[in-house]
Every structure is written in C-alpha cells, then in structure tokens.
Amino acid sequence: MKRSGIASIKARKGKDRLVYWFVCLFSFLAMIPLFVILYNVISKGYKNFNLNLFTKGTPSSMDALMAKMNGEPIPGGILNGITGSLLIVGMAILFSVPIGLSVGVYLSENRKHKFARIISFLADLLQGMPSIVIGIIAYAWVVKPLGGYSALAGSIALTIMMLPMIIRSTEETLKMLPQSYKEAGLALGSSYTNVVFKILIPSGFGGIFTGILLAISRVLGETAPLMLTALGASVVNWNIMEPSSAIPLLIWDFYNDPNLVEMVWSSSLLLLIVIFLLNGIAKIVARKWKV
C-alpha cells in the first residue's frame, strides 16, 4: 500500500512536469505569429518610414511608378490618413467616452435592476457585433440621411464599436471598488452625484482610462466600417461633413495598387507603433493608479 503510494507520487510528479513543458511550448508557439508580423512589418516598412510619411499626402500611382523607375523613393506619405484617423477617432472618443462612462456608472450602481441587466446583455451583444455590420448600420443611419460619406459617419461607426469596451471597463472597475468608499462619501453628507464624480470615478480612474485606451487602439485599425462611412480621400480633410481618409483605409488602397504596395508596410509600421504605445501607456496607467 505504502509503496504504491510512493510510486503514484512519482508518476504524478512526472505528469506535472510534462504538463508544465506543454504549457510552455504552446505559449511559445502562440507568440510566433506576433514575432513574424513584427519582423515583416519592421524589415519591409522601415525603408519608407521617413519624414515624407508624416508630411505628404498620398502620391498618385503615376508619380510612384515614375519614381520607382528612376530608383527614387516613393514621393509621398500618409498625412491625409494620419489627420483623417485623428479626426475620426478623436470625434469617436468625444462621443463614446461620456456615453460609455455614464452607462458604466449606471450598470455598476444598479446591479440588480432589470433594465440594467438588459443593457448589460445588449452591451455584450454589441461587443460581439462584426464591424462590417456596424459599418452598414452607420451607412444606413448617417451616410444616407446626410446625403454623403463623411468623417462624422465614420466616427459614429467607431463610437458604436468603442462603447461596449468603455462601458464594460467602467462597470467592472467601479464594481471592484469597496462599497465603503461610497458609503463613507455619503456619510459625510455628500450628494450622490458628487460621490460618483469626486470619489468613485477618480478611484477607478486607472481601470477606466485603460479601457478607453484599449478601445481606441482597437478602432484605430478598423477598416471595414470606415469604407462604408468615411470612404477615404486623397487630400488632407478637416471638415467633418466631408469624406476623409484614415490610416487603415490607406493601407487597403496601397494593397490594391501595385505601384504603391510598398507603402503598405510603412503605414502598418506606424499603426503598430501607435497601438503598441497606447497599450504600453494603458499598462503603466493601470499599474500606477492601482488603489
């Protein structure tokens, strides 16, 4: 009896080690695509990653062909895409943050309320909604009634995509705060609004802000909904009622133009850098603002 007990402990230890190595192996395998992407984007993108990229608009296909034949670098950049992304995503932030924050506060404060549960369920559904569907909805609701493609329509599509992430992160962060912060605030004679804005939201700032940054980094790369709403433009546009370009839209255009296809990589590199930066900041904020 005793001996078999010892044997089984050895067997269990062996199994333990086996599982451990399997987990390590698969973790490594899962990371390979990331390294491949990084290697490709950096090695192919750095050539055109220069000042032109930030200061010039999209070159015409013809100019690019001529430059190529003369062995010169492509004479243009993605300034129209950068400004377009700033405009569209910037507006999406303006729309989605106040709405998302309010809904998140509502959900965390009325956990047992039936209406809150329905909203919470709908937010989950929205999170799983394919972005192309959101693009079509924005097309039907905004582009059609306004009579044309516009940066505004694009930002509304992105707002819809950002909302569930902001709602969730706000709700989850506020739920984690001890109930006693709220009670302590109220016990000092504070109004409920002041408790929410001066205690709860500042205390949960790290988590909420991280959620907003991650939502931004998610929609920065969205292409499909923008095709149906912002359409794209070859010049810099700051008018919200006009069609506008965006970095992912340009990447798609470059991909379809054999003379500009090299620009795919430098544009992707820029997009990746921005998204990594946002994620990095989110990590730092989440750690620094832990309460």
Added chain:
Amino acid sequence: MEGITNQNGMEPVLRFIDVSVSYTPGVYAVKNVSTAIYPNTITAVMGPSGCGKSTLLRAINRMHDLYANIKTTGQIILKGKDVLKTDPMEVRRMAGMVFQQPNPFPTMSIYDNVLAGYKLNGIKLNKEEKDEIVEDSLRNVALWNEVKDAMNKRGSFLSGGQQQRLCIARALALKPEVLLMDEPTSALDPISTNRIEELLLELRKQYSMLIVTHNMSQAARISDNSMFMYLGELVEHNNTKQMFTKPRNRRTEEYLTGVFG
C-alpha cells in the same frame, strides 16, 4: 433607564422612539427600540452577530436609504430634529460615521481626506480656514505630529491604525453632533486599538459617541453606557459598570458571561 450615565444632566442628544427597521416586510432587524443617548458620553452597542446593532447605528444617519428594500419606522430625534423626516444629506452632516475597515479616499491626499466632507458638499473655504480645520482635526485624533510633513501623500500610505484615525478626523472635520462607529477597531492590531480607545476617551469631552463593538472588554474599558441588543430588541441599556456587574436582564448576564454570543 434610570441608571444611564448623563455626565452633566443634560437633554439627550439623540433619542430613539419606537424605532424599527425591516429588510423584508414583516421581518424586523431592529424592533421597537426606544432609548436616549446623552451628550459627552460613549455608548457601546453590544450583542451577538445579527442582533441588529449595526442596523440600528446605520438608521441614525440614514444609510439605509441606499437600499430600497430597507424600511425604517419610528422616530429618531437628533438635536431636536426627526432624522427620518429631515433631508438625509443634512442628517449625515450632523452624524459622522466611522466604518469597520479604514477607508480613506484613495485618490486624495491626507490633507484632502480631512477636508473631504467640505469638498463633497461644495463648501468653499479659503486657505487659512482649510489649514486650520485640517490641523485641528488631525490634532484631535493625535495624528498631526505623525503626518504634518506628509500632508500631500495619499491616505493609503498610512498604517491601518493611522488610516482609521484619519477617517475619524475626516468625520470630525464637519463638527458633527454625534459620532457613529461601526466596530472601528476590529480590523486593527491591539496597539492601534489601544490608541483609538485613548483617543475616544479624549474626544468624549467634545462629542457624543455610539460605538458598535463585539469586544466586551473594549465596551467595559471605554464606554459610559452600554446597550445590549438581542434579536433586534434592545434588551438593556444601562450604565456600563452596572451592566457588567449587576445586569438586570438574564439575557444580558448570559451574554456577558459567555453562555451565548
């Protein structure tokens, strides 16, 4: 209630008249409590878990308003005002509360924590007034010397006992009529507990305090009067010394001698 200590023979600061609290209709956590609390006394509220002591305490500053299912009936008269018919925000400014877990606001500095009551109520103060309130309140809780050079650090940087004293200072900054404490030392080590107890005895000169406690020796050490609650009813409210030596009620005696609890 003839044995209750009343330091200066004054009018009660707080009076309960037939107070009942129910969580679900027909089920009472506090049943028909009637008694009075006198100025400049410490009253310990004792009883086994679930006897309604915290529920009674939280009825005073209307914390039950937070939960729609809780109903409070009867009258609670605080300084002549019926708490249940007064605006809860006004009531809460008159009744400071200290919680079981020290809970300084994590995003505020020590300085701002003391002033939190003013900030949250939108009361504007100039720099001198602020400095004065902060210093007074922190001196009151014997924390001033320990933190006067760290005013801008976050409250959470302090030790547990210091945090709890900061929370008491935060409640005192608003100059409340009574201080309600819900097991304020149960999360603290014996040394911190001892300091808080000394502090409460000191504060008694200025304030009236109700302290819910599980700790009978704490009640014996610091309280003037004691309330013993059982199954939602106020079984006995008496001068602490009398209650601990010659309890009038058999239930009280059994609780104090550890027959149940």
